[in-house]
Amino acid sequence: MIDNLLRPPRTPAEFVADALRVVGLLGIVVAALVFEPTDAGILAAALPFLLVPRLLGTTAWFDIVSTTVILVAAWSNVIDLYTTLVGWDLIVHFVCTGVLTALTYLALVRAEVVPGRGDPGFRTRIPMTLSPAIGLALSALWEMVEWFGHAVITPTISVGYDDTIGDMAAGGLGALVAGALVASVALERTDTTIAAPARPGR
Structure with missing residues (x-):
């Protein structure tokens, strides 16, 4: 599974999935600056789950779906x-x-x-x-x-x-x-x- 995590993206869809993970990371900073510390904590707690599809070597489309859903669930709390x-x-x-x-x-x-x-x-x-x-x-x-x-x-x-x-x-x-x-x-x-x-x- 570590090989999956370290494997560079090779298709446009895989780049999108990794970009969503970056969005998740940047969202923590935004929440810490704009919202409450607890909001940043919620987004930080969701961050490890964004890595799971990559660890498991899922298809790019399911990776995108998974990361998007997790981000939406976390941000729904924040807003x-x-x-x-x-x-x-x-x-x-x-x-x-x-x-x-x-x-x-x-x-x-x-x-x-x-x-x-x-x-x-x-x-x-x-x-x-x-x-x-x-x-x-x-x-x-x-x-x-x-x-x-x-x-x-x-x-x-x-x-x-x-x-x-x-x-x-x-x-x-x-x-x-x-x-x-x-x-x-x-x-x-x-x-x-x-x-x-x-x-x-x-």
Whole structure:
């Protein structure tokens, strides 16, 4: 995976994906100067996630989608879209949890925990079954972070029973869509090999 991280961009789409990561880095500086320190902290917390698609060797288009969604989710906090735009919270939870679920599944493939699409042991039902569980787990963690932010950092972060259940439901649905995507579309580059679990006699 380090090779993927250090690999220079080779196509216009890969340059765009890396440019978005630079935007994410510069956004921290802008937030620190223009907004509150907590806003800069939110963007800084999102920065490592922008590197995950590159580490995993995803296709350029999915890299662009992933980084864009993560940036939108982080900046929505900074400019208060979650509280000012009705339904935006659910949309972001649906889309962002779906993206993070797909990335998590690819990471599990890299770790040889589950088979990838190119492995003989791969079955469509594997990501379709596992992805909702991953998404709900990520949604629960997301809600814990929101609660911590509300309790410790700023009470302006919206929390509550209805909010939590709605967010987790949206995240679970997004993860289900991500499972279908993982099962049917190649999300890794063709010039990178996701290691498959060893089989006896190979």
